[in-house]
Amino acid sequence: MTTHLALLRGINVSGHNMIKMEALKTTLEAIGFQNVTTYIQSGNVFVDTDEENAPKVGFLIKQEIFKVFGHEVPVIVIAKEDLTACFKNNPFLKEKEADSKKLYVSFVSIALKKESINDLKMSQFKPDEVAIDENRIFIKYAVGAGKTRFDQKYIEKKLNVTATIRNWNTVTQLLKMFEER
Structure with missing residues (x-):
């Protein structure tokens, strides 16, 4: 199974x-x-x-x-490995005073290249920040997810992918649930 x-x-x-x-x-x-x-x-x-x-x-x-x-x-x-990689590869967790309430992960339907970040044109969303890691986009919202135009619809349109975003607390709980199975 x-x-x-x-x-x-x-x-x-x-x-x-x-x-x-x-x-x-x-x-x-x-x-x-x-x-x-x-x-x-x-x-x-x-x-x-x-x-x-x-x-x-x-x-x-x-x-x-x-x-x-x-x-x-x-x-x-x-897979469980995808969630484990979120914790290992999220660059925003390495910051001294990372605020998990502003961290999100967009899971996308295909593996992305590092160059895909250029397609997102992030300069128009400053001070929001992103980092790409295969089929994940790590997001750090400056103010919050409800106050930005950098959302799942924008990601899908710019990268021609299917995407769904989860907040960091949900990602943390999902990994815990995976480990308990």
């Missing part, structure tokens, strides 16, 4: 794409996923399956959500 973490983008946000976590859990169990566990209402779902291919797992989840709930929901599936 392989444990996958599916990050669903854009559910239960401002009254859109509403899905109760218990209904999602039941739906995913009905198509054969085991030990389905959700974390908060924003679409963080652990599943166990014999399927090792993460994109295939994501496709199955996306397809079933559309079939049952009628929502077109992008899904990014990541």
